[in-house]
Amino acid sequence: MSGGEFAGQQRRAAVFGVPIRLLGPLAIGLLALGYGALWLLARPPGEPLLRHVGQLFGGESILFMSIALVLISTLPHVEQVFGGIDYAAIWHRRLAIAGTVLLLPHVELASNPEATSLGKTLAVPAAIGLSAMIVWAILPRWRTMLPGALHGLVLRTRNSWPVLLVARVLGGYERWRGFHRLTGLFVAAGFLHGLLDATAFESTPVLRWSYVVIGGVGLAFYAYREVLARHFLPHHDYQVQEVRTVAPGLVDVLLFPLGKPLAFRPGQFAMIYLETKDGWQRHPFSISGAPDGEHLRITVKALGDHTAKLPDVVQPGMPAVVSGPYGRFDRRMGTDRQVWIAGGVGITPFLSWLRSLDDELAETVDFFVTSAGRSPFADEIQKTAKDHPRLTVHLIDTSTDGRLTPDQVLGAVDADPRELSVFMGGPDPMLRQFRRALRASGVRAANIHREYFHWR
Template sequence: MVALTVVFALVWLVWGPVGTGWGSFLGQLAGAEAVLLMSVAIVLISVLPAVETWFDGIDKAAVWHRRLSITGLLLLIPHLMFAQGNHPPGALPHTGPVPAGQGPGMGGLLAQIGVWGLAALAVWAILPRWRALLSWLPRDVLDRVTRLGATAVARRAAAISRLVLGGYERWRSLHRLTGLLLAAGFVHGLLDATMFASPVLRWSYLVAGGTGLAFYVYRETVARYFLPLHDYQVATVTPVARGLTELTLTPLGRPMHFVPGQFAMLFLEGRNGWRRHPFTISGAPNGGELRFSIKALGDDTQAIQGLVEPGMPAVIGGPHGRFDQARGTARQLWIAGGIGVTPFLSWLRSHDTHNLNARIDFFYTTAGPAPFADEITAVAAGLPHLRVHLHDSTADGYLSADAVLATVADDDPRQVSAFLCGPAPMVDALTRRLRAAGTFSRNIHREHFDWR
């Protein structure tokens, strides 16, 4: 992504027209880069199998989609500040600088639609997950930040947005307008940019924006016909703990085959129609049966215990993800936080058919008694190479990196693999410490279970 952005900028620097003011040039370059990044962001959620291969799982592709979209939006700030009042090639130039998007004609109107529409969707998406955006901060600093008055305002704003605008499903529906808003900005650039006296700049811009719009049309029209979908039926609904439910589904036709640790798209019918959520499969791939361990974290997941009943139909899409224990070395650390235990449950429940050929220390940290603790310890009792460490953060504080690293103190850190799934602040903090201790980045694997 960085190389593509740099090459695109170099093309503009080399073939940019002579005599154009640097302020106007850089402003329009920022706008073109924004179109490029948002186009790539659309490609990443096009559900093409190649995207999952290139990005090592669609959960990681979705994370990059969010990063590129936010970066593209930030680039619109210098574009609005510095790009001058532009004119179509062949038209007379305006007689003075006018902020981009405020010029006459259709170009300015399209700019306003694109910028404010994308900004509104971004704010709506960020408000419920503002804490995750600060996960790079040390855990104690993040806790102090969350107690500030400004963050209390952010929490109230998030609650108001859910009440007034609706929850995740409404946002996801409106998020599908992203391509149309990108199209508005793209056409604005074609109408207003003074740079396009250069054919190279015009064609580079056309390719960048056209690619994103082509993938948008594909996703919204024909992509659904290429998705692997499987018909299932809810067999059991089992409350495990407060706010935690385990669903068992049986196939009605051809079952879905998966590798332990993968996730799938689960379509269930609720009060307001069919709803889709990605959930990690927590069971073993035996007989086509699927198990999902679902924590009440959002609008629909909170209602699952009361809405879902045995006999209800379900549709499964997938599988997805590359969180695979077999990719690890002979010495492994497994680190789960809360509902992040689900891929590890799948590994443990399938150990008789998928051998765990490694020495493993499994850390499972929860706020209170650990769900599935009896099952996990029972499996570990039959696997001498697996040691389980249950950690109650309410009694012992946060799981420390020192406690984790102490279990591999006698091992070469370059030969240690770590698999992490849990809240982003915990995973980010442990990842930094593992790298500092000498563990190779390629041996650190994480599932972004909170990407949706």
């Protein structure tokens, strides 16, 4: 495929006016409604309504959990439907939460006086395991999950000994990732519980077999990810060439290929396995270099877990394994008039874009870079802007200029909001605020793109 053809495909960011990234969620909604209608229409004669509704909630829970397992299968087609693996991961979390919440009315309403002992036994680890997994997953995102009025209470109790003890037991990213890999086993326990104890299945084969198909598909994708995916996804051997501190808490890591290098598009990210002094570490990182460089360049901010001590545990000569690439954060999906907004480490994919500009920039771009203090990449960005007249750079030092606001961006950009494409990367609260303001000003939803690096 030629570059022009690929760019043409990328610009088709909507189908019948619906953004690509919303097609998957729309399909999920229709499937959930259809499955619920099937349960109601196929209610067996004599089946108590409340018990049937309770079992319907259990069936919908397995549906959501099965789809969630499909979404983290790392298959390229899933990424295409959702407009990027980051969006797929977000919907994975949403569906897992929704599926776990549905267990509450299921437990309250569903009943079977002749339930099997095995079925009842399987229900316990399924419910406890899924609930624990959800709570553990949302703890780092408590600010976005709880109302602002409760933030002060959480902050006051965060340093109490019970909270510190729980945090020590839970550990960091690696421990959570290991526990998260058990998701499919908890879903399998819940699936078998329903298959053994659902009274509706005895006289209604359509409900039984639709349930079997739904649960079977989810568990098949789980088995693929855990057992087979490593044999199909390409992995590339690298070696750490340099670890360079760019600014306090910000590190560039240069990886030199030992064989065939990773082929990627500017703006994508990769899964990086690094051997450190503490053992092998795995984490997704945005690629900040150009595809045609002799090495793979990632820029890492100390946000927690092992990233905070990366300069101390990673040294030149250590091996690395890279898989991917992932993500569809691509400026070629946008219109001819674009706005780029980068906050903090959210600048990483934009650096890859800028470092990949060999020819004239085809779009007219206003690039807003906000950071506490002068951006460590300011000189490089301004030099690139001198070579590309259609690129206008706005550097905002929040320590002296205050926080960047949507009104400042819209006031500085002389263009019809309906013709704008906006690409954003940065802290989640900031990007949520900008999205609301941009939509209110007339920017089309299909033209607002952001990198959800916080899901990683």
